[in-house]
Amino acid sequence: MAPGVGKTYKMLEEAHRLKQLGTDVVIGFLETHDRLDTANKAIGLETVDLDEIIVRQPQLVLVDELAQHYQNIQSILVAGIDVYSTVNIQEFAHLRTAIEELTSIQSNGQLPESFLHQADEVVVVDVTPETLEERLLSGKIYPLDRIDETTRSIFLRSRLAALRELALREVADQIEELRETDQHCGCCIHERVLVCVSTHPNSLRLIRRGARLAACMNAPLYVLYVGNRSLSATESRYLATCDRLCQKFEGRFLQLSSDNPVEEIVKAATTHRITQIVLGQTHRSRLSTFFQGSLINQLVRSLKQVDLHIISTKE
Numbered sequence: 001m002a003p004g005v006g007k008t009y010k011m012l013e014e015a016h017r018l019k020q021l022g023t024d025v026v027i028g029f030l031e032t033h034d035r036l037d038t039a040n041k042a043i044g045l046e047t048v049d050l051d052e053i054i055v056r057q058p059q060l061v062l063v064d065e066l067a068q069h070y071q072n073i074q075s076i077l078v079a080g081i082d083v084y085s086t087v088n089i090q091e092f093a094h095l096r097t098a099i100e101e102l103t104s105i106q107s108n109g110q111l112p113e114s115f116l117h118q119a120d121e122v123v124v125v126d127v128t129p130e131t132l133e134e135r136l137l138s139g140k141i142y143p144l145d146r147i148d149e150t151t152r153s154i155f156l157r158s159r160l161a162a163l164r165e166l167a168l169r170e171v172a173d174q175i176e177e178l179r180e181t182d183q184h185c186g187c188c189i190h191e192r193v194l195v196c197v198s199t200h201p202n203s204l205r206l207i208r209r210g211a212r213l214a215a216c217m218n219a220p221l222y223v224l225y226v227g228n229r230s231l232s233a234t235e236s237r238y239l240a241t242c243d244r245l246c247q248k249f250e251g252r253f254l255q256l257s258s259d260n261p262v263e264e265i266v267k268a269a270t271t272h273r274i275t276q277i278v279l280g281q282t283h284r285s286r287l288s289t290f291f292q293g294s295l296i297n298q299l300v301r302s303l304k305q306v307d308l309h310i311i312s313t314k315e
Helices: 007-020 036-041 050-056 066-078 093-103 114-118 129-137 149-154 157-184 203-217 233-248 261-271 286-292 295-302
Strands: 025-029 060-063 082-085 193-197 221-227 252-257 276-280 307-311
Touching: 007 025, 007 036, 007 060, 007 082, 025 050, 025 066, 050 066, 060 066, 066 082, 066 114, 093 157, 129 157, 157 203, 193 203, 193 233, 193 261, 203 221, 203 233, 203 276, 203 307, 221 233, 221 261, 233 252, 252 261, 261 295, 276 295, 295 307
Parallel strands: 025 060, 060 082, 193 221, 193 276, 221 252, 276 307
Antiparallel strands: none
16 A cells, blocks of 8 residues: 555565475565565565566565566566566556556556556455554654655555555455456356454454445455354444444454354355455464464365455554
8 A cells, every 4th residue: 555554564474374285485585674574574585686586486486576577577477477576556557547546646557557467366454544554653664764744744644544445455356356357257246245253342443444444345244253252242232333333334244153263164155155355454373373374374274265364463
């Protein structure tokens, strides 16, 4: 969506996961912007000069900053090598006018729209405008002495919210184009959105996010809670609030009792022919994740045809 949301970090995180599964992953270009967390996340991944990638022939190469390196990336793709990259929504040439109208900031985007169409998968990495503003002011995006008035103006909450909505709408438009293409070839795709909630305070935000996605896609909305323990009075009232918010968006609220949330989510997704799932980031111990696999990874393996939208639970 914008600088500082965590695109590069998320890409490196996925690279480590794939490497553990046996994929030959290398870094072709990485821009850390002097962010220590990002630099540390790259430890353990081989770095290969972009000019040598085709000779090295890895299965997957990470090339940060798509807008700057798309010509190199095109050559790598032609050579049959998969590429993961990162991009901000304002870097697309075809969105210049929309960005200038929404944010009142001149856009210099040069990236051809064709790269969006070529992608096998597009992942929107996003945090709330409030979180992004907090990261900026605490020096987590750029050193504080490098933040000028122009940078501050870009990170105004209203402008960040506009960029976020534009990113979601652009992805929804791409899905709609794919749907129309599939209809012409005799297929029929109807988008259906499922939001997975818990008693975590951010579940209401997940429902609103899922509702916006459903509205963009003109899709029905489902909200699912899975649990197997007795709820406190406070938790019961919170779930009732989730139910009411779901109904406000004309959605259907599902509450199931089970100690296997992955199994129930997969069943619900299959039963209701879900195409998009929205859920919050889970927080489990490394040992638990090692033996059982994270909920997200299990869903990725079980629901290969469903798009997962992982939303940060940090305010």
